[in-house]
Amino acid sequence: MKNFLLEQGVDTKLLKEVDKFLNFYEIDESLKYRIPKPKYHYYGKEIWERSIAGILSGNHILLEGPKATGKNVLSENLAYLFKRPLWTISLNINSDPSSLIGSDTFKNGEVTLKRGPVYDAGLYGGFAVFDEINMAKSEALSVVHSALDYRRIIDVPGYDRLKLHEATRYIATMNYGYVGTRDLNEALVSRFLVINMPIIEREDLIKLLEENTHLNKDYSLLFAQLFLDLQKKSLNSEISSKACDLRGLIDAINLMEIGLPLRASLEMGLADKTFDIYEKEIVMDVVTTLFSSNVNLGDLFAK
Numbered sequence: 305m306k307n308f309l310l311e312q313g314v315d316t317k318l319l320k321e322v323d324k325f326l327n328f329y330e331i332d333e334s335l336k337y338r339i340p341k342p343k344y345h346y347y348g349k350e351i352w353e354r355s356i357a358g359i360l361s362g363n364h365i366l367l368e369g370p371k372a373t374g375k376n377v378l379s380e381n382l383a384y385l386f387k388r389p390l391w392t393i394s395l396n397i398n399s400d401p402s403s404l405i406g407s408d409t410f411k412n413g414e415v416t417l418k419r420g421p422v423y424d425a426g427l428y429g430g431f432a433v434f435d436e437i438n439m440a441k442s443e444a445l446s447v448v449h450s451a452l453d454y455r456r457i458i459d460v461p462g463y464d465r466l467k468l469h470e471a472t473r474y475i476a477t478m479n480y481g482y483v484g485t486r487d488l489n490e491a492l493v494s495r496f497l498v499i500n501m502p503i504i505e506r507e508d509l510i511k512l513l514e515e516n517t518h519l520n521k522d523y524s525l526l527f528a529q530l531f532l533d534l535q536k537k538s539l540n541s542e543i544s545s546k547a548c549d550l551r552g553l554i555d556a557i558n559l560m561e562i563g564l565p566l567r568a569s570l571e572m573g574l575a576d577k578t579f580d581i582y583e584k585e586i587v588m589d590v591v592t593t594l595f596s597s598n599v600n601l602g603d604l605f606a607k
Contacts (some may be wrong), residue, residue, distance in 0.1 A: 338389030347508035369501030391421035429469030452495035
């Protein structure tokens with residue numbers, strides 16, 4: 305990972321501070337399985353530097369931006385870089401304090417606390433991701449305010465108070481415009497450093513495709529252009545963001561390598577995710593403008 309970050313141009317002073325962090329904070333051997341091994345790299349020097357600096361300063365960070373900007377990829381990459389166990393909490397309208405902190409359970413003849421992911425991350429010095437934080441009700445998240453601010457404590461009624469491990473960091477992600485999302489209240493936002501996630505640059509997108517597929521150079525350029533064209537249409541409200549799925553694009557390319565035709569693969573990976581005939585036609589029109597109808601799958605991949 306360090307070599308990758310050096311290639312990205314990340315400040316060496318920050319990387320030296322990361323090394324100090326790694327040498328200072330140990331990890332329980334039983335939790336090493338929770339350190340993620342990211343499938344994808346996050347590309348973007350400035351965002352890397354902001355994220356690393358935020359974590360080194362002891363703060364929690366909020367990653368906000370449209371779909372396919374790499375929020376969850378970056379979260380995994382950060383946990384891997386800092387070698388911390390990772391817990392991910394997928395939030396929704398039904399999330400409640402017990403799903404975050406913990407709930408009562410009956411064990412060995414007595415009532416004990418069944419710890420939740422926020423509590424475990426605080427206990428063991430892990431990273432916890434609040435995925436889609438603006439999907440949850442404000443009252444559900446109010447229980448973590450004392451963990452996110454200068455107090456760094458979790459006080460569970462009926463149980464003891466937990467002082468957060470010094471290495472604990474909470475990372476929140478959020479998209480705008482999804483059904484069921486809401487504005488975050490000021491008290492919650494003030495507890496994070498906010499990082500606006502930019503749309504992936506064309507050059508970085510090409511690198512990502514080359515790293516995760518066996519496409520030859522020419523077709524890496526074409527598939528990158530396909531994604532960027534769809535993303536532009538989504539930002540212009542011509543289509544929804546459903547077809548702007550970078551994971552879906554990579555999955556579709558992998559289907560092509562197995563032998564499924566190009567159009568069928570892109571329908572499965574991108575177009576059919578819209579569940580709307582009109583949008584699907586727009587997506588496939590973009591495909592038609594970039595790819596010949598009789599493209600040979602063998603030509604797509606590097607020999």
